[in-house]
Amino acid sequence: MKKTNIFIALLATMVLMLAACGSKEEASKKESTETAAAEDKSAGASEEGSAYPMTVSPTVASTESEEGGSITFEDEKFEKMPEKIAVFDYGFLDTLDALGVEGIVGVAKDSTLPAHLEKYASDEYKSVGGLKEPLLEDIAEMDPDVIFISGRQSAYYEELKEIAPVVFVGTSQDDYWGSFEASVDLAAKMFDKEAEAKEYLAKFDSALEDIKTLAGNYETSLVTMYNEGKLSGFSTNSRFGYIYDIYGFKPVTEDIESSSHGSNFGFEAVLEFDPEVLFVIDRTAATGGDSNIEADMENEIIKKTKAYKNGKIIYLDGPLWYLSGGGLQSELAKIDEILAELK
Template sequence: MKKLFYALLAAMVLLLAACGSSEEASKEESADKAAEEETNGTGTEGNAAYPMTVSPTVASTEGNEGGTTNFEDVKFEKMPEKIAVFDYGFLDTLDALGVEGIVGVAKDSTLPAHLEKYASEEYKSVGGLKEPLLEDIAEMDPDVIFISGRQSAFYEELKEIAPVVFVGTSEADYWNTFQSSVDLAAKMFDKEAEAEEYMAKYDSALEEIKALAGNYETSLVTMYNEGKLSGFATNSRFGYIYDIYGFKPVTEDIESSSHGSNFGFEAILEFNPQVLFVIDRTAATGGDSNIEADMENDIIKKTDAFKNERIVYLDGPLWYLSGGGLQSELAKIEEVLDELK
């Protein structure tokens, strides 16, 4: 009987020892897995895409007073949680994708109407589009600062505060650089499915506007600023109206410039476009605009565009300040469609 008792006791000891070893091994395996997830960014607080190296949408820009600013690739160990944004187009994209963590925006310039929620006290000001508040930005302690051309002169100073990523568009390759900025936002913030769904809206919109553009033989894109006009060619800031939307330019003989080539009313009459697009820069910069009174003068009234009611006044803040965003680029197409249908 005693032999049976001791045999059972020994078996129980061995069983308990085996269970203890199994539990310890399980704990060690869980710890190793957690450490691996933390390293690879696949845990609950990480993302498999990180570490990530992000390239600027444009390699360099030329300053207004000469000189070139070269933008660098930036490596992020993890997804940024505190975001400062200067460029309204990129802010538009982040907003459309539902990205959280925006702490600072350029509130000291004219926010586009569809981004007015960022004027609330919930978001701090990083300054104006051309005048960053460097000390205020430093106090925000952002994980990333997104900029475009208007802030290029402050690139080195902003880099001392946080990693800086250039997300602006290129005048010579506007549409592709716009799409690059969307891809950048989607990859950095794990919103690729959302971006793909939103971009699908462009397929039908572009198809419709190209069909509409085919109804006109000539067009001209201009910008109004306090009574003066400038014209834009195909390889210019607003050249995508020709290149992407499909409107045919009335002339290729226009000097490329960020603010267009000086263009008199007499020149418009001479070229006589069937469609005349006019972007209201005065309204975009907060001035009192007299665009219709100035545009519809005795000279312009002789053009086919005026006679056929094909002068298209385009929303200044949308076209001049907030382009390059998922919502704003679609809104531009819809505005043209609404005006010319």
Template sequence: MKKWLLASLLVAMFLTLAACSSSEETKTEEKDTTATEEQSAETEVAGEQSPAYPMTVSSTVASSESEESGTVNFEDVTFDKMPEKIAVFDYGFLDTLDALGVEGIVGVAKDSNLPSHLQAYSADEYKSIGNLKEPLLEDIAEMAPDVIFISGRQSAFYEELKEIAPVVFVGTSQDDYWNTFLASVDLAAEMFGKEAEAREYLAKFDAALEEVKTLAGNYDTSLVTMYNEGKLSGFATNSRFGYIYDIYGFKPVTEDIEASSHGSNFGFEAILEFNPQVLFVIDRTAATGGESNIEADMENDIVKKTEAYKNNHIIYLDGPLWYLSGGGLQSELAKIEEILAELK
């Protein structure tokens, strides 16, 4: 009888201990789940997301073509984890990374003219990877970046750069500038978990584009040109700056301009012949560090006969912004705002 009673007590104690252990495990699981949910909620509030890696990334265009390098085909790149050390040649993409608050940039093309809004990257903490046309391959290799972002000016070095680190082309396409710009923003947001920040920034474009389209409706004809050391080139809708017509809504004075990355040769007499109501002039000389005489050269006796001159609608566009640093969130918004400020 005593043995039976002792056995019963042991069984009861065992069941009690098991129940306590199960209860503690449940509490621990609930605590861990709650902590995870709270951490997730804090992350969402902060606007941060955790990108899904491994991730395969495609370039903004499938290939690039130039006289120097011919046709270069860009491969998709698979990353096992988010890149922590970033080298960036393209100023537009650097602009976007900066706007989104992406960290980890270690090298930029400091040996060319950094746009004014990106001057923070001239600091010593950011190493130089060369200029926009000549990469410092050995210096880049010493940095050991996890990714190198390039655009058209570096296409000739695609194979050499690939031997150092994964290379992603983030440049824009002349034929589809606006959509390839948006594709580069999507790429940055997805790779670095900045989708919320990108949506917030792109929302600023809605109001700005609506305003510039309304403004453009006040004019029947316009012409986009680029000034370079006293010479002019013109741009139509299917060109590098065609988005002024296609996206901003300005009506081209002519479609009969050869498509080219630097525009077709365009004399002052041609401007008078077409006689646009608005004449946009991009100062390439200033963009490349030269001494510009743009206003003195442009406002000659021939151009003074145009409607654009008579109505004070020759719009001198910021050279570094339009020629070098376009294709970024900040620079593309600044372009719209510049035109609004000049024509309002």
């Protein structure tokens, strides 16, 4: 009888052990299934959330060529985020730098780099040439995934397209601020930096408010560009028209021919319009020449103007305004420069 009881007890124990093992195995299978499902769901979400493949449109659809006629820029489709980047436009390089984008392999080192972008003069970055003279063979050796250009390189658009996808990121004379914002948006989306771009653009809110308030203190202003002793003038519908349209300075005249380099504008014309504030962009310094801007500008004619008498001739940094505009850092620096000069 005792042997029978022992046998029954052993049998019951074995049944319980087998049941426990089965439960553990079932739980393990369930856990594996749930983990796999979670991984699949995560992968699917990642795929759905990915910005690529991405079609990128130029900031400006077309531009006039120096030889006459127009050049039309096409959309480009990218299957994945570009890892090797060649950049001609200093404004776009400025934006990529501000957003912390990595992978820049080539920049236009053969022209005058703006001071805040001097780190790109190092040997870490190869030269794609000058702003108007691309080194096509050198660029081909870099094997970039994308080439960013603006107006100064537009004549080489087709040749550059044979090397890699080309995206036009320059600004428009007709809508400078809008095309600047479009270039920032393009960079942010292509390189997954939308949060960084939003944070940086927030800095413009107070800066623009400050400069509009300051601009309200003056009845008239005139934007000019100095080049080797000569002046050109700019009105609202021009490459520097945002000083009026966005910053809020009132133009002393709108009767100035629209041109990328401004309308020829003698010193006598400045005196005739007699602005309260005279902005002067030093193109000579921007292109590496020896500038005599103050000696040339402060002549007997200009000394008769309200701007001179009130100490309101504002000499603007040449490389910043002439070469590197259209970038997050440079556009903010422009506002800060005027605020510092006029406060």
